[in-house]
Amino acid sequence: xxxxxxxxxxxxxxxxxxxxxxxxxxxxxxxxxxxxxxxxxxxxxxxxxxxxxxxxxxxxxxxxxxxxxxxxxxxxxxxxxxxxxxxxxxxxxxxxxxxxxxxxxxxxxxxxxxxxxxxxxxxxxxxxxxxxxxxxxxxxxxxxxxxxxxxxxx
Numbered sequence: 403x404x405x406x407x408x409x410x411x412x413x414x415x416x417x418x419x420x421x422x423x424x425x426x427x428x429x430x431x432x433x434x435x436x437x438x439x440x441x442x443x444x445x446x447x448x449x450x451x452x453x454x455x456x457x458x459x460x461x462x463x464x465x466x467x468x469x470x471x472x473x474x475x476x477x478x479x480x481x482x483x484x485x486x487x488x489x490x491x492x493x494x495x496x497x498x499x500x501x502x503x504x505x506x507x508x509x510x511x512x513x514x515x516x517x518x519x520x521x522x523x524x525x526x527x528x529x530x531x532x533x534x535x536x537x538x539x540x541x542x543x544x545x546x547x548x549x550x551x552x553x554x555x556x
Contacts, residue, residue: 408484408506411443417510417543420488423450423463424550430455434554437463437487439471439504441479447471463487464495468502481505488547489516490540496531507532509540510547519551 423436427450449463
């Protein structure tokens with residue numbers, strides 16, 4: 403029986419896994435983004451940014467996990483999932499996630515904060531794109547998430 407009470411999930415542990423994945427991405431030569439997909443408080447999928455190493459602009463972890471979830475799970479199962487991500491999903495990822503229909507999306511570092519690190523303009527917020535589809539929660543463990551970006555040479 404599925405536990406759809408997302409508030410009971412171990413948010414800190416899942417978020418810290420996204421930070422590990424983000425650091426693995428930077429160690430590999432990619433940008434510092436990591437994501438896990440959680441159902442029944444268990445990680446069912448994980449990914450990190452691979453845009454540079456796979457020479458594929460689509461290889462943001464949020465978009466790739468949304469694709470895999472749509473391929474491998476029906477809409478009811480996806481509605482019982484939470485996507486934890488080290489950084490708020492960009493508009494491309496959030497757009498793809500509208501199809502996935504996750505129950506909740508939890509991020510650590512806001513897209514406005516990443517824009518500051520990267521020296522770019524803030525993008526459309528994922529909560530605006532996912533409004534009425536997935537609940538968006540964040541920031542969670544923001545200081546730890548910001549540290550991942552401070553370590554990266556933007």
